[in-house]
Amino acid sequence: MTDSASLRRAPALSIAGLSHVYGAGLLRREVLTSIDLAIAPGEIVILNGPSGCGKTTLLTIAGALRGAQSGSVKHGHVELRGAGEGDLRKARRLIGFIFQAHNLHNSLTALGNVRMGMEAHGSGVMADWKARCADMLARVGLSNHMSDYPATLSGGQRQRVAIARALVTAPPLILADEATAALDGKSGRECVELIRNLAKGNGSAVLMVTHDARILDVADRVLTMTDGRIQVRP
Amino acid sequence: MFYRTPLGWLQLRHRPMRLVVAICGVMFANLLMFMQFGFLGSLIQTTVQLQSHLIGDIVISSTSGRQLQGIGTVPRRRLLQSLAVPGVRDMTEVYSGLIDWINPTTGKTANLTVIGIDPEVPVFLDPDIDAQRFKLRTLGSALMDRRARGDWSAVIRSVEAGGVLTTEISGRQARVEGLFSMGATFGADGTLIVSRETFLSFTGARSAGAVSFGLVRLAPGVDPGATVEALRTVLAYEDTKVETMAEFLASHKRFLAQDSPVSFVFRTGAFIGLLVGAAIVYQILYADVNEHMSEYAMLKSLGYSHGYLLGVVCEQAAILAVLGYLPSLAAAAAVYAVVAKATALPLVLTFDRAANVFALTCLMCAVSGALATRRLRAADPADIF
Ligand SMILES: Nc1ncnc2c1ncn2[C@@H]1O[C@H](COP(=O)(O)OP(=O)(O)OP(=O)(O)O)[C@@H](O)[C@H]1O
Ligand SMILES: [Mg+2]
Numbered sequence: 153m154t155d156s157a158s159l160r161r162a163p164a165l166s167i168a169g170l171s172h173v174y175g176a177g178l179l180r181r182e183v184l185t186s187i188d189l190a191i192a193p194g195e196i197v198i199l200n201g202p203s204g205c206g207k208t209t210l211l212t213i214a215g216a217l218r219g220a221q222s223g224s225v226k227h228g229h230v231e232l233r234g235a236g237e238g239d240l241r242k243a244r245r246l247i248g249f250i251f252q253a254h255n256l257h258n259s260l261t262a263l264g265n266v267r268m269g270m271e272a273h274g275s276g277v278m279a280d281w282k283a284r285c286a287d288m289l290a291r292v293g294l295s296n297h298m299s300d301y302p303a304t305l306s307g308g309q310r311q312r313v314a315i316a317r318a319l320v321t322a323p324p325l326i327l328a329d330e331a332t333a334a335l336d337g338k339s340g341r342e343c344v345e346l347i348r349n350l351a352k353g354n355g356s357a358v359l360m361v362t363h364d365a366r367i368l369d370v371a372d373r374v375l376t377m378t379d380g381r382i383q384v385r386p
Numbered sequence: 387m388f389y390r391t392p393l394g395w396l397q398l399r400h401r402p403m404r405l406v407v408a409i410c411g412v413m414f415a416n417l418l419m420f421m422q423f424g425f426l427g428s429l430i431q432t433t434v435q436l437q438s439h440l441i442g443d444i445v446i447s448s449t450s451g452r453q454l455q456g457i458g459t460v461p462r463r464r465l466l467q468s469l470a471v472p473g474v475r476d477m478t479e480v481y482s483g484l485i486d487w488i489n490p491t492t493g494k495t496a497n498l499t500v501i502g503i504d505p506e507v508p509v510f511l512d513p514d515i516d517a518q519r520f521k522l523r524t525l526g527s528a529l530m531d532r533r534a535r536g537d538w539s540a541v542i543r544s545v546e547a548g549g550v551l552t553t554e555i556s557g558r559q560a561r562v563e564g565l566f567s568m569g570a571t572f573g574a575d576g577t578l579i580v581s582r583e584t585f586l587s588f589t590g591a592r593s594a595g596a597v598s599f600g601l602v603r604l605a606p607g608v609d610p611g612a613t614v615e616a617l618r619t620v621l622a623y624e625d626t627k628v629e630t631m632a633e634f635l636a637s638h639k640r641f642l643a644q645d646s647p648v649s650f651v652f653r654t655g656a657f658i659g660l661l662v663g664a665a666i667v668y669q670i671l672y673a674d675v676n677e678h679m680s681e682y683a684m685l686k687s688l689g690y691s692h693g694y695l696l697g698v699v700c701e702q703a704a705i706l707a708v709l710g711y712l713p714s715l716a717a718a719a720a721v722y723a724v725v726a727k728a729t730a731l732p733l734v735l736t737f738d739r740a741a742n743v744f745a746l747t748c749l750m751c752a753v754s755g756a757l758a759t760r761r762l763r764a765a766d767p768a769d770i771f
Contacts, residue, residue, distance in 0.1 A: 212767075212768045215687070217687055217767045217768045217770075218768040241686075241689050241690075241691055242689065244686075244687060244688065244689040244767075245688070245689035249687050249688070251684070251770060255684060257393075257678075257681045257684070257685075258400065258681070259393070259396045259397045259399070259400035260391070260393075260396060264391060264396070267391060268391060268685065268688060269688060271390065271391060272685075272688040272689040272690055273689075317688075
């Protein structure tokens, strides 16, 4: 469900006519074919589909981690297609990424990891970093684990630290790829609800890739991808 | 207050064993450099220490000698020719050689530089030696180096007690009548100063006509440069060279610092230290980068630049340089003290040497760090999902 007010604003993410090809010559393989997609601010979209259909590829292009080869990819009004390394880097700072694994820095405490999410924005935002990071960790229920290192946290706790890091700067767009795949059903559910509640609170748009059918209900919209195309629902 | 998260340091600290290995590696490399440079410096300093005590404006010596021990000889007749050159006030012959002397305290054979001078003429700048030169008038009298290598306490004590130590040198009756301070060199355990006659009797094979070098003193106000030229015309022999005192010292130093095989050995030693250190630092930094590839890719996805990651590796290189250098400085000071005591060689931790080694440490860590950062390029944020 999309509310009409948010549609009047520019979409947090809008993709039009995006195709993507890996390799060249005999190895050439088209993994995305004319994708069109718009996500309004505050909207939560779940993307699912069979393995290898191109979900991760779409997410990395939408997240400015990979250059767009054709079509158009916009964050708000900012076009990413043809953007230089510096512009892509700037765009990444306005995205909260939540990965399946390998997502925290092992030499930093929970607080230090969340801080890294803020520090990427430069010294301008760091004035009250400690209060903001601590508050963010409190909101994901980790007040008592702020100075713990990732190695001593459980999988669910680690993922919550990652959520805190992704959301501490209240980015307009959150991208999550199989964020719950490594977690048991209960903690997976908790994480997804956290993402939803925090995103709704900030008015952030969320694009979440998942195989987990049990969490589809948190989404405003569910998209299914097959063979590099997003299925059009009747 | 905002400060950048010291990520490089936190990563190093996270692996304490690896950090200790890295610090030990840098320390080892530095200590090796300190020792090699220390020995080389000491070698240069000691080899000219006797020469730099001499009174004279111009030195006439053999072209074959580039160090005091192998200085070669000049025929006495030629040296006497110098007296006819205008501006020359006087000239004194100095004999130098090596003799074995059985240390009366330990019974061990010591190898001493023996210098034969004219006791009637001031030859040494050191007032301590100059005041005692009249003691050398009697045949067999000698002044002994109290800082010679080994335990000379028996000699020193009996001489200091105001007495004379009678002993035997090269089968001749000898009397140590006084002491002075000079110190050992790489080639000799110490120095013995005697008269020319005593020198010739100790070193039986040498003839009075074969002088080691001549010290020329000029009349006041005479230009040494012009006199050197004049002397070169008079003494235009292929095997004789005329140098100002400064040139004489400089050519001895230069030979040691640049051309002598022993300096090559020391500089090679220092270079190997540098290579070993660089290899260890590279290994450690490379392993650290490799271990953090996924974290670095994650940082790039947060919007950090490649330059930021280069900064992390540079920070680590700088930390290893400083953390390895400081203990090596302390260790070098301690080892210098021990070696100086054991060898009677002057090993001093000069500011210049400390600064040079630090500069080389920084260079070593910088090169290793730069090589390790090549691996960083593989950190691609597109690969982390
Ligand atoms: N860097 C790459 N180079 C070449 N081919 C790639 C690359 N990354 C992915 N592919 C291929 O592109 C296709 C789409 O991959 P992608 O990772 O986007 O799928 P996915 O939908 O995320 O799958 P999964 O659900 O298993 O994660 C796959 O066939 C994959 O083998
Ligand atoms: Mg995937």
